[in-house]
Amino acid sequence: MINTNVQKHYIDFNIVFYISSSLIEAFYIIFDIVTPCKFMSNSKVFNKIKYKKGNYEKELLLTLYKNLLKPRMIEEKMLVLLRQGKISKWFSGIGQEAISVGVTMALNSNEYILPMHRNLGVFTTRNIPLYRLFAQWQGKASGFTKGRDRSFHFGTQQYNIVGMISHLGPQLGVADGIALASKLKNNKEVTAVFTGEGGTSEGDFHEALNVASVWQLPVLFCVENNGYGLSTPTKEQYNCKNIADKGVGYGMESHIIDGNNILKIYKKVSKIAMSIRENPRPVLIEFKTFRMRGHEEASGTKYVPEDLLETWGKRDPVVNFETFLREEGLLNENIETKIKSDFINEINEHLEVSFNESEITPIETIELDDVYKSFDNQTTKKSTNTQELRFIDAISEGLKQSMETHNNLVLMGQDIADYGGVFKVTDGFVKQFGKDRVRNTPICESAIIETGMGLSIAGMKAVVEMQFADFASSGFNPIVNYLAKSFYRWGQKADVVIRMPCGGGIAAGPFHSQTNEAWFTKTPGLKVVYPAFPADAKGLLANAINDPNPVLFFEHKGLYRTIREDVPTSYYTTPFGKASILKSGNDVTVISYGAAVHWALETLTNNPEIDADVIDLRTLKPLDVATIYASVKKTGKAIILQEDSLFGGVASDISALIMEHCFEYLDAPVKRVASMETPIPFAKQLETQYLPKTKFEKALKALLSY
Template sequence: MPINIDYSLNSSFNDATLLHLYKCLLKPRFIEEKMLILLRQGKISKWFSGIGQEAISIGVTLALEKDEYILPMHRNLGVFTTRGIPLYRLFSQWQGKANGFTKGRDRSFHFGTQEYNIVGMISHLGPQLGVADGIALANKLKNNNKICAVFTGEGGTSEGDFHEALNVASVWSLPVLFCVENNGYGLSTPNSEQFNCNNIADKGIGYGMESHIIDGNNVLEVYSKVNELAKSVRKNPRPILIEFKTFRIRGHEEASGTKYVPEDVLEFWRAKDPITNFEAFLKNKGVLSAIIEQQYKEEITAEIHEHLQIAFNEEKIIPNLETELKDVFKPLDYQEIKPSSNKKNIRFVDAISDGLKLSMENHKDLVIMGQDVAEYGGVFKITDGFVAKFGKERIRNTPICESVIISAAYGLSVNGVKSIVEMQFADFVSSGFNPIVNLLAKSHYRWSEKADIVVRMPCGAGVGAGPFHSQTNEAWFTKTPGLKVIYPAFPEDAKGLLISAINDPNPVLFFEHKALYRSVYQDVSEDYFTTEIGKANLLKTGIHLTIISYGAAIHWVLEALENLSNIYADIIDLRTLQPLDIDTIFTSVRKTGKAIIVQEDSLFGGIASEISALIQEHCFEFLDAPVQRVASIDTPIPFQSDLEQQYLSKNKLRERIQSLHQY
């Protein structure tokens, strides 16, 4: 085959380097060819081919230092082989066996490994770029002169997260290389139907970002140029957008085929194969002899065969229910720190602020991110004065981009830095829903990696804020395994639980009812203390019935019972919705025989429904009446005060308690 790639501009490498690049190229190609055979034999379930694109993975990986994070995609097998991962572990991963990286819980390249500083691909594509932002931010905060590189395809550049990630990286001058493999098609959709500019690199202009176009099939150009850029970014931290021009010779995945690609286009790119061209170049240069070529190919073939046998001989994973459930969360050794007697009467909002402040002092690298949280102090002034005390590096205003900031928080966690993300209003979390439920929640279960993040959620009605600023949307998240959900009602609980949430290495959504911020006071310890997550609080005891609630609705319950002097009830403040303290609930219901669950959220699909079902299943023989649910009406939350009062469950609570008592 004639040489179709110009290596002349990058021909200053010594022979040893050239041969190393060649051998690195061969290994993923040989593995892929073997995997395609195994796929046809039904010995692996799926394969996403990177044949023809190996030069990009090899060149980028070799340009990075081994302790610098790299975030590959499903066609970047060369990243994993060049980082030196034993092949039997890769083969075990693809067969869903224990020597892989996900205990059989995820497939192909959906895995990461701290041992090799790799964060595996995310199927939703976009959040991967935000994770790189977070890793790069941690590097910058540590001042360690490290960079990271993240891959995506041309299709991923159409996602909003691409815009958000590049924008944040540019605004914060983050040391990250955004590597876009432009291979012509997003599955079957050609570039002409995906974006309307000549080059993806042109998009860098809009972010004030340096960008480059590289021939992705020329391993010397990839390695030399990325190596040059990497050295520059280590000295002068900044993001760079790199577009690699290449092509996907095989289908998006093997079942897809390539019938949608014109044959002349396929022939052109087959002629630009990065391995056959480089091989010819090395032979013409006198660097690669037939003996060395044969030796390399035999060594790689033997290694693949040996490691495949190890993987094939490995026993299948035997399902273990206890292990599966245990691995949803990273284990936590809870350290109880009791409140001191040094107390002060403060508001709910002050307790939140105090918990944050003491945690910032206790965790010297803890970062708070959110819109207007710095000099402005947040819209509720909870972080007012924090910049003066902790500096702008740790109290970071963000652009309006909830999705990438949550992804960046995950990147911080991967790189060993705790963070808190403030949603300006809980309603706005919908813009960051994807990374919370698909990335944070699944992280420890998928590849034993913590997501050490607290997402603060100012929520709730009663302040005339209307449909976009009043939701109490905790039910969106209690359904998702891997998330902890906290919803305090009193200042002392708010402070102690917030501190515990920050100490917890798992992702926590911390709901703060806006109507409680400046209306509820309590004597609260001024010192650092913790409250255990997952433990309800029995506020009052009684014999007639059990009332279960949380957040602002607890105060409605207490108010209603003040005028019902003949009813003595157990009042349970859940405080934590996930994990749920079912023992306290069941103990009370078995004593009183009657239960009513009160929530501010609308009725259908709320936490009250789940608790009701649990009581029916586990306490049925103790019940003297049907379990009751009290919730707001099934409409969005209106703005006008009379409409809002009609919406809220508060107004029907007293009547429902009386009715249950009389049943």
């Protein structure tokens, strides 16, 4: 319960701020704060925005005013607290409030909004309790990220808001995914996503617009063109007259709206949103506005010409609308004082709550437990009926049975629909599941991974196929910064599986042959799976799709049509973090995964005198260290075989773990065998030299004779 008497503890300068224009300037002189309101002390320049009265109800106009005023008053308080060292950073939206408020009021409360760090008005218009926002900015536990992230880097399903990350671009593709879910469910909903003029230079912007246009997704792309990306002016950001012009190239409806006129914004966006609900399609809106303060407070505005600040200061959306309401007789001194006094009390009351909240006490187990969403990682019963399947057929069958099990599962990837994918894993899927659920994508890995994240936010599941694992580099940012961190940051699951056809041995060269699992095992929040046998591939893939956490599922291309075994015909799952012991012995522990497992087995077949434990890891994150340690303690020697190049690979970490936890049991140094420290080459003889298959036998025998 909020204590309604706590405001007396504050010397509240906001009270006097709204009483007289002379005190306004005095207030800002005291705190050395530059604000657009300093240009407003002369009432003759107030009404620089022309409003069309229209047939608006008085209640609506006053609601628009209150929603404009509240974030402004909060910001002014935050700027004081910043000076006092009570918050660490602030990204000001002063002068841009009309955009956040107008767009949010034009949408229904159940429609998602993806704002940025200058969109405080989105959060306040959605009526998020202020003490939670204040706690978020102070790094307190009752904030939305439990102190793990700052500013507006959070989301909340309760209020249908999905916050940004510092990389800016990914949220645009995430909006595509949320909108796709809405379209598939026929919900007749709009998804609104914000970016700045600087963000339109990022590749994610172009990929997201292209996907939304090709798929006709109900997304409202809101670009706040506020003049500067940090200190970079728009003339150095893009070379076209208007950002709205960029929509034309994607076959997209575009509009330009005065971003400081709350009535124009609310009326136009309401009309567009209503139209999108009935006729799903993307729309790009460029809001012309200006950033009245620095990129963040430490930046300042010295790089901005003073006359430009003064010109835009006269177009302050709050002061102009306030003046308009006074002239229309809808606002008088008593009403105004009451509204502002109520806001001051609310702000101070909620600040007191957040200030009184204890600082976070670090508890290691809590932090570790919140990296992944909990998941019942259990084996489901396998059928006694089996059929012999190739590795690729087992993956296809596992994927198909998962599609039958989860009617909210969507597959996305290049050429996976009618063509069936370049490896034919999804051949025939369109006929059974339709093109809504088996979706060909443009060549834009980043946006499609982000779309998968958006589907997850909207309660669906996604499997994204990288045509080759190498191409994941084009989607690296959303994988490691968005999918991997979302649950830890604000409790949002990333129910996305990324299929990664990988590996050498087929002379495909340096851009189609990498086995790049080590790029992702380093990133907390991701799970990495790498099967070596058909039955494992089918069960592990089903488990990956059930798992609400992001999974990188590696499929070695060289195994697709060369390895076969009996595979249960029914749907089943194989749990993560459980290695498979393929052979038992006492002389040495052989640890491997993927195609390298078969190289190790072939070597041991050719050397029957070697008595070895052979461990197929199956999953790299989570890693079954218990099985590794038990085997090493038994044999006293360990050799790790991986296809990836040596330095920084998975074998290095496994070796370090063995040295740390089993040192006293070792009779020899841990041996690592891996590919050469070069990119993987094309010519067969060069590729054979590169791969570690022919080196393994010599290394194994040297270890045994140590």
